Amino acid sequence: MTPLIVLEAGACPLPLDNVDTDQLIPARFMKRPRSDGYGQFLLHDLRQDAANPACALDQDRFKGCQILIAGRNFGCGSSREAAVYALADFGFRCVIASSFGDIFASNAVKNGVLPALVSPEQAEILLAHQGIAQGEPVHIDLPDQQIRFGNHSVDFSIDPVWKTQLLNGWDDIDMTVSYASEIARFNQSDAVARPWALPSRSPAQ
Amino acid sequence: MTERAGSLSSRPKTLIGKIWDAHVIVDREDGQSLLWVDRHLLHEGSFHAFDQLARRQARLHRPDLTFGIADHYVPTRNRDTLAPEIKRMVDQLSDNCASHDVTLFGLDDPRQGIVHVTIPAQGLTLPGNIMVCGDSHTSTHGAFGAYAFGIGASEVAHVMMTQTIWQKRPRAMRVTVEGLLPEGTSAKDIALHLIATIGADGAQGHAVEYAGSTIRALSMEGRLTLCNLSIEAGARLGLIAPDDTTFAFLRGKPFAPKDEAFEAAVRAWRSLRSDDRAVFDREVTIDAGSLAPTLTWGTTPEQALPITATTPDPATILDPARARSISDALDYMGLAPNQRLDSISIDRVFIGSCTNSRIEDLRAAAAILEGHRAKVPGLVSPGSTSVKLQAEAEGLDRIFTGAGLEWVDAGCSMCVGMNGDLVPAGERCASTTNRNFKGRQGPGSRTHLMSPVMVAAAALTGRLTDVRTLARGSRP
Known part of the structure; x- marks a missing residue:
């Protein structure tokens, strides 16, 4: 995973609440292998509707943008990590929103995408900002947890564990393997404490 | 009785806290805990995670705790002639399960069905289990007093390789529902009313325990419906303390403990309830009598x-x-x-x-x-x-x-x-x-x-x- 420390890029406003993962990537595209690239499917159906704010993604001034700004409950719904693959493959490294679906936010961090949490008022300011709407770059500083744009600066929240993972580009699995002896000890005592926890070995049909 | 600081064992615990504590392998200083996973459920969409395993040339660690079910892509008609891209999804799951020795409930198996319907009916969902699946409606299994939640593909790959998962302890919310459900209403109406009241992000960061007389009176089917919809309120999971309704459902189910082992399990499961003075981070109450079809x-x-x-x-x-x-x-x-x-x-x-x-x-x-x-x-x-x-x-x-x-x-x-x-x-x-x-x-x-x-x-x-x-x- 590529570490993320600072980011300076265009930020596309998506003034919608409850952008669920079905909208981020409709289920019918999820049969494809990741190697095909998922960016083309990002917000696919919303981008068919010229009146939808999601169409801003296709405007020239947001070409190469790496930051998405949305309302509350971004990424709610299905646990599909493909929603993050679509964002990441499109080029996004950060989503700013006033709340996130828990599973989405966790999936995002595992793919090096920063879920930056701001207050609803701050989200409204970012969404309404003229400079951002014209494609002016936004500066994200992860160590300081700050979003800077024009003459403004807004603080964002991020779980400290996720922050460390993003800054270092860490992978969970390598870390877990280093706890092999703790896992083995747990298994020994757990077999005594919860003998009922295993599936019955020879199930009656 | 007064509570003494530092005497953790006597501090009243929530059911959520009890299951959590029984599964902690390592507590890291930064607040992350490594938890043991009792059941891991896979479906056709798990191919991303199998691909991650293949890239690392890794094996699935505990096939005995892992079950594959064909549900997301399966046709509901004309199963003898599968469309090529559907066949590819179904075959991919079969091949991956076979090469990793995972039990599969495939298309021609009478146990085939939606993972969150068929797994509980097989007695694979037990009180006090931690269960995960790459599907957000895994919260369904909380109906049995299991701590069950949906995860993404990277986490699925992690569980495949280690049978563990890193988690941050969630805040605990109790939703207490009291009274008789009026004519024409059921668990679905409780859930929709709750979500409309607290919002689709109202329970974010929380594990929810459902309690109260209305919940106790629900059948297992009703409890499964209610816990299923926890994710639609943004909750990590929802669960209900196991009781005689739960035990009666599980008795004799294919994968549930048998005979004396079952009786011993029930004795252990009876302690899986929130202590009387357990403190929740948030409490919500609903008067069942006020509900209408929603x-x-x-x-x-x-x-x-x-x-x-x-x-x-x-x-x-x-x-x-x-x-x-x-x-x-x-x-x-x-x-x-x-x-x-x-x-x-x-x-x-x-x-x-x-x-x-x-x-x-x-x-x-x-x-x-x-x-x-x-x-x-x-x-x-x-x-x-x-x-x-x-x-x-x-x-x-x-x-x-x-x-x-x-x-x-x-x-x-x-x-x-x-x-x-x-x-x-x-x-x-x-x-x-x-x-x-x-x-x-x-x-x-x-x-x-x-x-x-x-x-x-x-x-x-x-x-x-x-x-x-x-x-x-x-x-x-």
Whole structure:
């Protein structure tokens, strides 16, 4: 995973609440292998509707943008990590929103995408900002947890564990393997404490 | 008795805390804990994680605790001739399970069905288990007092390789529901009312315990429906303390403990309840007696109202973001402000999904439909092949087909449309499912979520209908 420390890029406003993962990537595209690239499917159906704010993604001034700004409950719904693959493959490294679906936010961090949490008022300011709407770059500083744009600066929240993972580009699995002896000890005592926890070995049909 | 700081063992604990503590392998200083996973459930969509394993040349660590189920992509008709891209998804799961020695409930297995329907029915969901699956509705299994939650593909790969998962301890919320459920209401109405009250992000960061007399009186089917919808309130998971209803359901189930082992397990499971003075981070109470049949009118499950209500008017909403969201939802759904919900015509119905496709759901819908014809077409997809066989033994299939609805095989079907069971663009569907998101049931589809009896009532009249008016004898 590529570490993320600072980011300076265009930020596309998506003034919608409850952008669920079905909208981020409709289920019918999820049969494809990741190697095909998922960016083309990002917000696919919303981008068919010229009146939808999601169409801003296709405007020239947001070409190469790496930051998405949305309302509350971004990424709610299905646990599909493909929603993050679509964002990441499109080029996004950060989503700013006033709340996130828990599973989405966790999936995002595992793919090096920063879920930056701001207050609803701050989200409204970012969404309404003229400079951002014209494609002016936004500066994200992860160590300081700050979003800077024009003459403004807004603080964002991020779980400290996720922050460390993003800054270092860490992978969970390598870390877990280093706890092999703790896992083995747990298994020994757990077999005594919860003998009922295993599936019955020879199930009656 | 006074509480002493530092004497952790005597501190009252929530059920959520008890299960958590029993699974902690390592507590890191930064607040992350490594937890043991008792059951890992896979489906066709797990191919991303198997691909990650292949890239690392890793093996699946505990195949004995891992189960594969074909549900998301499986056809509900003509299973002998699978479309090539569906066949590829189903075969991919079979091949991956075979090469990693994972037990598979495949297409030709009577145990096949929706993962969250068939796994509990097999006795694989046990009180006090931690269970994960790459599917957000894994919260369903909380009905048994299991700590069960959905995860993404990277976490699926992590569990495959280590049988553990890193988690941050969630905040605990208790939702207490007291009183008798009124005529025409069920667990679905409790859930939709809760989500409308606290919001689709109202329980974010929380694990929810459902408690109170109404919950105790629910059947296992009702509890599964309620816990299933926890994720639609944004919760990490929802669970219910196991009791005699739970134990009676589990006794004799294929994978549940047997004989003396079962009795010993029940003795252990009885301690899986929140202590009397346990403290929750948030408490919500619901008076069951105040509930009416509830359904969604918009494009998020929080946009739900009693059938007796009218659609909201964005012009009267002060919060600009909320007004925008309501206006956008009305527009997508083809509805006007201040429209009576029971005046809205529908084009089709769907009865199925991990939310409401169990035998009790089918019986409830059939009781409304019996002897009548539906005014609109519709699909009934039982939650598993076993549920299908049981329903057929009870003659429910003939009630559905007699009403003009299609009776098909088990799978996720029209809830998510991955197998091609779609609601055509612009059509309005009364559905027993869990998500009314834009395009969820197909591009341009319009979904109204409600209970099985409310879907049956809508089928009979061709519009959203208060089932209580039918129950009083004024059927069409």
